[in-house]
Amino acid sequence: MIPPLGLETAMPRLACLAVPLFPLAARLRSEPELTREALAILEGNGQAARVVASTRAARAAGVRPGLSLPQARALCPKLAVRTRDGTCERAAQEALLEIADGFSPRVEDAGDGVAYVDLGSLDRRYPGAAGEVSLGRDLAQAGEARSLPVRVGIASSKLAARVAAGLPGSPVIVPAGEEALFLAPLPLARLAPHLEISGTLERWGLSSIGDFARLAPAEVASRLGRTGSDLHAIARGLDARPLVPREPPPSFEEGMSLEWPLASLEPFLFVGRAALERLCRRLEGAGLACLRLELDLGLEPEGHLRRAIDLPAPTRDAKTLLALLRLDLEAHPPGAPVVGFLVRAHPDRPREAQLSLLGPAALSPDRLATTLARLFALLGAERVGSPSPVDRHRPEASALVAFAPPPPPDVRPAPHGGRGLLGVRVLRPPLSIEVLTGGDRPAAETPLEVRPVIRDDGERRPEIRGTVRVASGPWALEDGWWTDDPADREYWDVELAGGGVYRLFRDRRTGDWFADGIYD
């Protein structure tokens, strides 16, 4: 008989999420069109490459782990082959952990398609044994929604949960306190496949975990030391290994190694789009949005290029991110064929808005962020924003700040009349003109006639021409005398006989005349 434990009720319940054939599942997540094909994942280089996982169609043809590529091709001539891709697997592992994050704040990253979830805080939502079954199904469904075939095992020890997750009929629930019974019939190799101690135990004539658990703890400790004692406790259902919660990553990444180099933009955007869509789904699942997008390109033969795009507001719209990538790559081509890529999203909380029942409608933060990003892509960041006056005297000076409108008032205020102030249409840059002045007027420099300066630079600018009807001025303006670009101007308001009221100035350093505004 296995000795009674007595500590089972104090042990927290854990769920183990395991993705079978993880290298294959990670690859199929990036290339879902290969799911029904005969596909094998190889590890190693050249002749040493061996199959580590294969799809159902390949397995039906006899392709098994451990075969070399020629052997596999001999069995299945149409076999598609991919090498293990660390980028794909890292992204798939992160996606698995994010699925777990959606259920509990305490999640352990066990690597290679395995994650442990602390269920201590979920007993109210999923009470009892039936609740655990329901929780297991929900976890598996969440995995399917992220294109990951997740198997779930729930138990009070990591080993029991891991073994349960590896069994068919997911989710497999090991009732609390029955971990030892659950593990007893399993072979010793399940206990510690990476330790040589398993071989020692088999030489002792022990064939199952239950055989090992029946040994006296003190005897095991005296012969096998600390490691053996710990394994013995695990075999008895007492897993002393604590769950080590992971720190949430600072960024979200998706990417893959390409099977052949891509030299043109469109094929790259085709695969990049799928990666961005996966990235946006992950961001949405975490309640976050992308504020900065980084693109790492692996170039042939050994080059590397990193591009970064700052967004005006957090967004998780894949189309917008793709448009930004397209524009950036068109402006800065990599210069060599691309053999792999990684897109990294630096997350931020999306903007939130409280809708008002009686006041003006607020802009949807998501739509606004997407629109701003698209406007940035179309016009450039320096041409979109909220206007801001600058502390300068030059009329043409202006600044833009990020557009982040405050929430609308709760109640729409009563409409009121405008202030009726006359505006000036600023000419940026100031328009170069010729001004005839007369010495017989009260002010020696009073403008008499204005003519355009004809420039042959191909740009069509407004033309200002005519006899001065009324002139008002001069007013001096001096600005930035301490800088490299000082302004020392003499301003005039003039009405031309042909109509139009203009703001002109004479640069007192050069004597040149300019028009920098039209009263309109």
Added chain:
Amino acid sequence: MLHAVRSAEIDLPAFPPPARTALPEALRARVRSAREIGRRREREPLPTGVPALDRLLEGGLPRGELVEVLGARSSGRLSLVLDVLAAATAAGESAALVDLGDHLDPGQAAAAGCDLARLLWVRPQKVEHALAAVEMLLGAGFQLVVVDLGLPPVRGGRGIEAGWLRLARAADAQGAALLVSAPYRASGTAAAAVLELDRGPVHWLRSGSALLGGLGGSLTLEKRRGGATGRHAGISWRTAESPLAPPLPEPCGEGVDFDLRARASA
């Protein structure tokens, strides 16, 4: 066997009194009964803060329609745009200005009463970019989008009429007011209303030397889909910089013009 039963034969219970009457007025306008869902919604116009414009457009800029304002240099077209933006942002609406000529002075916009935090300033360099930006802004839910095409020659021409029609449809779909300020007709048949600003006399104050006091003019309704045209109203703007400038009188009644210069000299 199934029998069709006419509704009149069914003894229906007394219909409860409409609950809308119990709602505050601001909320009542937003609530529709089931039978009203299929009908086209009556949209409340967006007040512009320019009495002459509100009068000619019967309450303000019609939501869901494209309105075009034409005007030569110094006709007050930019001042009108600033007043419209000021009225909308002061009411808590977010507004967008697509400024093709890059003519906006933020300091003046603030002085005109614009809440700059609620104003998105977009500065395209071509008409086609301006049209694309307007479509994005309407799609984002801005309730007022103003396009200022600047001075002639407009960069990129008038734009294709199909583009303007597309924008008019987008404004209709979003229930947004779309105001186009242009030196000449650009939007073609897409405009539901066209107004023209005529340049009036310039107001010079003479206290020692001349000082610009303001501009006057008139606003004429040249086109109104489904309405009367030809009406006009006086309109005027004064300079902010001039402490000598007296407040200009409220615009006179429709069809009445006034001479600012004569008033100043008087």
